[in-house]
Amino acid sequence: MIRIIIGGFFLLSGLFALGIATLGMYRYSTMLNRVHVAAKCDTLGALFMLIGLIIFSGINFFSLKLFMVLLFLWLSNPVASHLIARAEVRTNTNLHEVCDFIEQENLKDDVNN
Amino acid sequence: MTVKTLAYNIPFISIFLMMIAAIITPVLPKRHRIPEKLSCICLFIVAVLSGYLIYALDTANGDIAFNFPVGHYPAPWGNELRAGLLEAVLAFCYSIAMLLSLTGNFQSTAEDIPERRRSFYCVLMNLLAASLLALTYANDIFTSYVFIEINTIAACSIVAVKNSASTIRAALRYLIMSLVGSGLVLISICLLYDLTGHLLMQPMHTKIIELVKNGKYIFPLTVSLALITAGLAIKSALYPFSFWLPDAHGSSTNASSAVLSGLVLKGHIFLIIKLFLRVFGLDVIEALRMDKVIFILGVTAMIMGSVHALKQLNIKRMIAWSSVAQVGYIFLGLGLNSVEGISAACLHIIVHACVKPMLFTSAGGLSAAADHLKSLHDLLGTFYINKWAGLGFVAGACSMMGIPGFAGFASKISLTMASFDSPLIIWSLAALALSSVLNALYYVPAMIAILTGTDEKIHGVHEKIIIPLSFKISIGMFIALNFYLGLRFVPLLRLIMRGVNIFG
Amino acid sequence: MIAKLLINHYEAVAVILSGIGLANLLLQRNLIKVYLFLAAKGWVSERAAPILLKDGSEWVMDVDKYVNPIPAGLVLTGIVVSVSVTAFALALTLRFYEKYGSLNIDSALSQMTKEQEILEAEAALKVDIGDNIS
């Protein structure tokens, strides 16, 4: 019983995070904002969902597989979002019109200073 | 025919030979035009084998068609190929026509396509040949779909091989139209499978007969028949769906035009014939009233194709529109919905497969004689510069007009004979007459244009162009075939009729 | 009819999707969007749920336990065909874009006609000169 409650709590919070992500995709208009929302909420949502599922199934081979899925999602999802954002910064020539950002060379200088 | 002779294995061997030729071509050295020679040799072997198959089937007593299970499992479980007289004749004709159009355009291919691409071009040609043979022999509707897709991709890319702006655009439009066609075919195959539970043609046929007899699922059957016919009609350029054709066939390199116009369209049309005869059966087709639709579309294509061809000044586009008209003839024969009509349609497939590549090849030769210009004005007097191409064009044009003694006459007379037994006799005769007149209206001026020349052209005061031996041989063979078909078509027609009779 | 459609809802959804794909193919003038049709085409065949081979302590070989395997094969073929056709179509589109600077097949068409007009004018000029020389 307690397992169902905890697992259900995790599943619901995962769903909540994913819903926020979907909302954010509509709410924001610029690419970088959208990537930000999608990356954070998706990662969090996936974590909650999978934890919920693991709790539901208990400790067995199946939950090991779920854990592997979690591991790879956490590896790949942030990196993918990072690459998308990077590509946007690199290729969008009108980026300074929508947001302030520091050029990478300047960034390096700042760090050095 | 249960004896496991060589003839029994020929359908399989010919498909596999072309496939393996395609597979090993990319790793072959590109020097000395080895890839092209390999495809020519393989096509020649396939032609010889198919000729032997015709002979074996013709002289066999009794049953003259056999099924070839591909793999260790019999009919409803494994794939199957089927070979009869009709398939053998078509395979023979395809391989000969493809061989001749490849050899005839040996030089123009080399001029149009850089060496690095030519090896890939040969791969695609081999795949095209394999898919045509497979479409001819396949006895399984899903196998047919897979090979249709191979055919589509290969056909679109041999259009795009020239890499000029117009060919890319033509290839894109061709691809988009083909995709619509294959989408419809796929949906229809899914529906048919859902209704009958089979993918092989014969079990499907018995099941469909049963369904129609019980009056079950009539509407889905009609829809799937309509969809698959429409899909294949788009791919074979039946008139209202044929606007992609002149671009694709008119702008690509000569060998591609010849093969596309002469053979690729025919592969899809033969699949329609197969569907009508072997999957649905003529009675079901008549009950679902598909034959009338096909007849009307065929007549429209015959007339509108010629009308469009009349407007063209570019010689290749003119020949391409003429293909649309000729496809109309085949559909007219199909629409008659009788064994005679379908045999005449098959004869016309063969005639067109032998004549259209010749026309494209010789048009290529003529325009090469006029600095690669393709307008009829620029071709004035080119007959005297490249006499072989000129002769080929004249023979082809006479054949397309249906002058007795040439190949086109054979199919036209058999279509006329076939329509005597049909209730649609008046319409079909009127359409045949009108379309012949229209054909003459654009082929005669073209002939006059290449035959009238200024004095210096007639008397040879121009730079000599070297006509390669392969071109001469190919045009010579084409002309010989043309006369053979025109003068001795009765035995061939009888052979085809025997084939169609055991086809269903 | 609606009730029957509800029973066959998988098929109905597949059909509607393929219709949307077809509309895209015919309506979109942007070539990239056109290829959405292919994705829809893949769906058409994907109607029946495919495989499972269950293993008790013995091999269960009973018809009731399994779903029809043939549609799975159809789906697989459909996917592979879609992949290769999409790759080919995208390659052609890339070339097209390099030649015309546009992904719109219609505007490329109008450019084409203008181009041809200019070419014709050029050719006619050549003919004029040739006449004068001779």
Add this chain to the structure above:
Amino acid sequence: MNDGLKKFLLDFYNWVTGNGARTENEDAMTELPPVLPFTMEPDKIQSRFHEKTLQERRKDWINLHGLSVFSILYRSFSIITCVVIVGLLLITVSELPPFGDENNPANNEVIDRYIKLGGNETGAQNIVAGMILDYRAFDTFGESAVLFTGAVSVLMILSAARRKNDEPKNKLHSGFNDRNFLKRAPPIHELKDDDAILRGVASLSIPAIILMGCVVIINGHLTPGGGFSGGAVLSTALILCANAYGFKKVHEFFNERTYIFSSSSALLIYALSKGYSFFTGANHIESGIPIGTIGNIFSAGLILPLNICVGIIVAGTLYGVYALFSEGEI
């Protein structure tokens, strides 16, 4: 040169190309567009631009308005077509045998044999693998050939032309070329600074991905999966490697030569082995290929090597297509 005529010709050219208002500028007059061959004597050109005939007017009208009229007609036509087709199909679907019913026509003796005897006849635990690679292997062979055809076409269209950088012979096309736009966005791997994050993750995950791909391929006859899906997994490993370490790194062990060689030979092995089994099957000769016990890795006769061949082809092809699109060469 006659100035009035020159102005008229320029006007005409601008009218044809649709950029007016430039004629006011005197400078534009001296810089004639390079496209038209205006080097000829103007009195020879004069004959070209005479009073417009009816046919020419029709042509002009079509040039101006034809496209919009055509597109309206085309749009309405295609919408009607689509609606009709979807409606027809919906009616058809409502009349189809109900989904998932046991008495469907599709549940017949064919399926019976596949399921009942499939295991013993093909030796494959996965019925689908047994069906596509043994019962209906000819279709699957065609399918690999489709992939091969697609790969060859893409290779032919993209790689050969781009390397030679062959400009269209006709200068007229150059106006519509916008190559610079394509080059504006440099691919990520071309930029100088290396992405430490990507590299770190790639070094962790590439071995795992390769392992996964191999498992999927090798267990193709036992579990869902097989050559096609496993090959797709392997190709992602190659693509990730290329993105993290640069295409040059991948070139060291996988270039166009190796691609063509590996996929050709894999397909050749596929074709020959399958051809052998087709041939023996049709002629009722024992093929002599052991089936093995169901459930073992080494079972199911030819299915395992065939899956490996298909995996090689698919992995190479998918990576090759990606490389061709982003690099222009494999």
